[in-house]
Amino acid sequence: MFRIVARATLAGALLGAACSKSRSPRTEPVAGRPSPGAHLDVAGGRRGAAVIDALVAAPGLADVRHLDLARNALGDVGVRALLATPKLPRLTTLSLADNGLGPDGAIALAADPRLASLTTLDVSQNPIGDRGVAALAASPHLKGVRILGLASVELTALGAPAVAGFAEVAELDLRDNQLGADGVAALVAAWSAQPPARLAALDLSGNRAGVAGARALAAAPLPGLRRLALSDSRLGRDGVVALTDGPLVARLTDLALDDDGLDDDAVAALAPAAAVERLALAGNAVTAVGVRALAATPRPALRALDLGGNPLGAEGARAVAAAPWAGALVELATRAAGLDDAALAAVVAGAPRLVALDVADNPISDLRPLDALAALARLDVSNTRVDGPGLAALVTARADSLIELRAAGLGAGPAGATALAAVALPRLTHLDLGGWGLGDDGARAVAAASRWPALTSLALGHNQIGDAGARALAAARGLGALRELTLTGNQLGADGARALADASSLNALVHLELLHNPIPVGAVAAPPWPRVVVLSTGTPAPPTAPTPDAGVAPPPGPAKVELFDTARRPIDAALLAELDAALAAGTTRGLRMMGHTIDLAAVQAVLALPHAHVLEVLDLSVAPLGEAGAKVLAAAAPTGLRELRVATSKLGDAGVAILAASPRLAGLRTLDLSDVGLTAVGMRALAAATFRDNLERLDVSGNRLGEAGLRLLARAGLRPRELFLVDVDLTERSLSELLAGPASLRLEHLELRDNDLGPDVGKALTRWPGAISLRWLGLARTNLGDRGARALAAGGWDHLEALDLTEAGLGPVGADAIAAGRFPALRYLDLRDNDLSPDVEEALATRWAERVKL
The missing domain is CATH 3.80.10.10 (Ribonuclease Inhibitor)
Incomplete structure (x- = not known):
């Protein structure tokens, strides 16, 4: 949770520093009225241009200086409405992130002289493109902007030089654009002609800068740069060597290289970065060897270190504790790094001054060593084995210091x-x-x-x-x-x-x-x-495809085995005899025994039946199995079992690992692990599962996999034809990595609903070679929006039979693009709960008739 330098912290600092500094208990708005000098936050409502009417009518608007309108689906029309109001206050901070702004919206912003007081501007996640960025950079009214958010705005190498027009910018976020090495080099060349004297923080993560981009940065005229984020830049060891071949790295105080394919040798090449105070290396392949290499260089200023998602294990934890800078650390993240209780105790003993500690997604249960951390203010123990009494004991001991x-x-x-x-x-x-x-x-x-x-x-x-x-x-x-x-x-x-x-x-x-x-x-x-x-x-759809209304062709689905359903009856002798008789007669080959009242004794009794060996389908969803239940299944499950459903069964990573190692489950073709407490630790076990090569359908929905877990899923060697990733904190970056794997080409059914995916997911999916063979795609309750819908409609979906875009932030433009898109095989289209115009609804109904739900 506490990403030390990378996106959640450095990028957050780039865009949120001024806002957060402006807030205080006296200036926070209360429901009904913004207070004087307030930071007015109405982000996330997806209310469209109607939010502008409410804003204009709000009393005290003239006193607002910091306005956050992110994620409100304003579009260019909403921005023009905002600028048209004579009540527009004298803003110093404005966030319009993720609002569907195009180049015209950016041009309108650039032309308004009332924005001349802005010092912080965030237009991230809007498809303003090169033209929109150029207009903002050339505006005489935005020369005072010091903190600028241009993440994911479809900026390319052609438009990169325009960024140099923000000559006074001090903090610049260019994450997740399309710069590549050429774009980075073009930006550096523009800065050579017009050096940004104030630039102190730069985030170029997600731009695939590569080795050539790192080499260009190393020679950049950025004498004031102190914070640099290059996460997900495909650097590798050679990129680190190129980056350190110049004076830039030696001046840095914050450096983020998460998810950059770094190994121990790459970490050793970071020796010139001796002045860093905050270093993020999450999601790489760093082991104890790399930690010792890191410790070999004196780093007297190092105070924050993120090693989450690296295979540290106990040895790596001990290496961290033994490092000469460990005693000075105040922030440490080792999420999903394979730490056990002994490793945690070693880390705490070596770093007694910690203020923030992230040990989530590790198999730890004993928090008593943390009692020694007198200054502990922020703690993340999510998805560990800590129990209620253990947590209560810790917070009691640290009651006066805990903030998060x-x-x-x-x-x-x-x-x-x-x-x-x-x-x-x-x-x-x-x-x-x-x-x-x-x-x-x-x-x-x-x-x-x-x-x-x-x-x-x-x-x-x-x-x-x-x-x-x-x-x-x-x-x-x-x-x-x-x-x-x-x-x-x-x-x-x-x-x-x-x-x-x-x-x-x-x-x-x-x-x-x-x-x-x-x-x-x-x-x-x-x-x-x-x-x-x-x-x-x-009502939320079930984990499988939504059931269509009458008259709508259903999406394709696998043939089902007739199930014997206990229907919440007591698992007594009479029911067991009835079940065994049905199995013997061949009238059923499947059993549904769902419910929180199912205990291990009942499961054991069923698996011990004389004819249990013919079971092919077993549904134990919601049964509180835990690790003990996993052991029972691993030891006694029928070897002919083809489908196992254990959703919401409290397995945790340990239980999943037990199932994954069972030779009796090697024939599994369908596995439902939704909401079982699976994290990156359990994903490692799935990667080596006995059933890995046979699995056709996998559901890991509702689990907090994190970036590390999703990365493991992408590299696990699993090759399902149907994959369910509902509500797993999936991002465009982790989805792109998943789609880049060769196993993704086998996918026929991909369910991604209830994730915070933005418009860029449309482009990622259309560029994916496997799109041509996909039959079902679910993007309900994402932030696809019109821009994402346009990208989606432009793809090649020759075999797509079902598309779910329920509540995906579409307006008339996006829906019209879908209506005109090339979907020759489509039999089911769901566009409910989107902002569609009557004309578009008519066009959709004309093309697809009863196949579309509006």
């Missing part, structure tokens, strides 16, 4: 929440208890917490919380400072959603996220301004 606690995926239940709520945490501002199995009782326990006065952000996703729990949270008296509340993936209906949206006791709340709950369309009215409610407008 991320503990998702621990499954501590209502008892764990009750224990945590009893601890006074006076400084805690951020708390993540996602995936704890709280239910309504756990939500009530959290709502009863009265000793967290500073808490501003609370995440309770994937916790089986229903309306009763939501009402308890809405009535909470001790959460008055809460600004952000996330309840994604629960069981809220209309009553719970309305209670939260209208909650008067949560009077500071400005962002309420209710995605992926069964909330009916229209159930929640617009909340008090400027509160944003982000929700799924309809």
Whole structure:
């Protein structure tokens, strides 16, 4: 969670520093009115140009100096509406990221003299292209911009030189564009003619700069540059050598080289970067050897180090602890690095001054060594084996220092929440208890917490919380400072959603996220301004393809085995005899034994039946199997089993590893591991699974895989024809890596819904060679938008039979592109909950008739 220098921190600093510095308890907006000099944040509502009408009508608008309108689907029309208002305040900070702006929107911004006070401008994730960037750079009104966000704006090598027009920029974000080595070289050449004297921070991650780009940067005239991010730049060892062949690296204080294909030799080549204070090397192939090479160079200033997603193991942890700079570290990330309890204890002993520690996705259970970290303020133990009492004991010991606690995926239940709520945490501002199995009782326990006065952000996703729990949270008296509340993936209906949206006791709340709950369309009215409610407008689809309405051709699906369903009956002698008789008679070859009341004894009894060996399908979803259940399955599962479903079964990484190693499961063709607590650690086990070569269908939805886990999936050697990646924190970068693997060419069914994928995913999918053979594509509840839809429609989808674009941020332009696109085999198209015009709906209905859902 605490990425030390890379995208979540360095890039965040590039775009958020001025905003965060401007905030204080006295200037935060409250629901209903922005306060003087406020930072007004109405990002994420996807409300279109209507947000401008509400903004103009808000009292106190003239006092706003920092305005965040990101992710509101404004488009060029909305930007013109913003600029047309005579009430436009004298802004110093403006964020319009991810709004569907094109070149014309950028040109309109560039022409408005009222923006001359801007010092921070973010137009990232908008397809403004080379023309839009050139207009902004040439504007006489934007010469005062010091912090500039141009990430993912479709900037190419041809447009790169224009960036040099921002002569006074101090912090520049150019992530995820299309520069390549030529673009980086062109930008450096432009800077040679017009040096950016103030430039101190530069992010070029995701531009595939490669060795040639690194060589150009090494010679760049950037004497003031102190922070550089080149993550996902395909550097490798040769790129690091090229980058260090010049004076630039020796001056850097922050350097991010995540996901750059670095090995131990590449790390050793970083010796010239001796002045770094913050170094990010996550997602590479660094071992203990590389850590010792890093330690061989004196680095007296090093204070923050990110080694997450590297195969460190216990030996690498000990190498970190033994490094001469370890004692001075204040931030350390070793997420998904194979650390056990002994390794954690060694790290803590070697780095006693840590303020921030990320040990998520590691098989650790004992947090007692952390008691020695007197200054610990930010901690991430998500998806570890820590239990509720262990966490409560730690936070009690560190109650006076903890500010952020991320503990998702621990499954501590209502008892764990009750224990945590009893601890006074006076400084805690951020708390993540996602995936704890709280239910309504756990939500009530959290709502009863009265000793967290500073808490501003609370995440309770994937916790089986229903309306009763939501009402308890809405009535909470001790959460008055809460600004952000996330309840994604629960069981809220209309009553719970309305209670939260209208909650008067949560009077500071400005962002309420209710995605992926069964909330009916229209159930929640617009909340008090400027509160944003982000929700799924309809019942979430099941893990397989959505069931079409009558008259709509269903998408293709595999033949099904007749299942014997226990239907929540008690697993007694009578039922076992009935099941065995059905197996013996051949009337069934599958068993569905779902439910949280199923215990191990019942599973063992079924597997011990005389005719259990004929089972081909076994569904144990929601049964609380855990590691013990995994051991039972691994030892006694029928060798003819072809389909195993263990969704929401609390397996965790250890349980998945046990299943992956079982020779009895070598014949599996379908495996459902959704919501089992799988992380990067478990993905390593899947990569070597006995069934790896036979698997045709894999579902890992709802697991917090992280960048490291998704990277492992891309490289695992698994070759399924059907892959489900619903709500796994998938990004465009990790998706591109997945599609780059040769195994992706076998895919026929790809489900990506409920991920924060932006418009660039459309281009990534159309460039993918496997697109031509894909039959089903799911992009529901993503941020595809019109730009992504246009890119998607331009692809070659000769065999695509089903396309799900439900609630994907499409407007008339994007839908019209889909209507005109080349989809010769399409039998099922879902465009519900998008902003379609009557003309476009008519065009869609004319072309596809009963095959389209609107």
